Amino acid sequence: IAGITQAPTSQILAAGRRMTLRCTQDMRHNAMYWYRQDLGLGLRLIHYSNTAGTTGKGEVPDGYSVSRANTDDFPLTLASAVPSQTSVYFCASSDSNRANTGELFFGEGSRLTVL
């Protein structure tokens, strides 16, 4: 069982370039999320999607966009990367129909460095 797959696992990017981080899940979870994790700040929500066709803004959405064309895929795009977007990005999913549990399943992360 693959769970959640993220790509790339690591990327060095020049400032100003466009970058898409890919995320695919095979658990048929309704909800998907993108987080960034920075030292001392913990995980911060960038964007989320409660179901295919809908998306919403999280805590730190500026400079990022997402789409949810189907249940399985939830790509995150940086239109014009800036050094402050250097971070580790985690994609996650949950079965929102099981609201009382709320367990999030994470991908292995994408380490992005913007120079």
Added chain:
Amino acid sequence: RKEVEQDPGPFNVPEGATVAFNCTYSNSASQSFFWYRQDCRKEPKLLMSVYSSGNEDGRFTAQLNRASQYISLLIRDSKLSDSATYLCVVRVYTGGFKTIFGAGTRLFVKA
């Protein structure tokens, strides 16, 4: 004030020690509580949910105090493999569910 606060540590303990982590949350409407474990350069994974009556899973015990808005995790008989960062997680319903992560507490267990 952060919505979920944890002592960042690090906690350095010998094998076999008992160690406790605390976490406070600010939103009294918080509904669900969890501890996640994150190994170095890996993704977070659910360690255990925290129930109002307290719950135990082997060497791990989680407690919730709603009145004080406080969650704890106790690890008994620490193992080297327990070395990780422990994330306190709170789920709040505000028209939809919102999951809030603490910054984590680092634990190092030494031989």
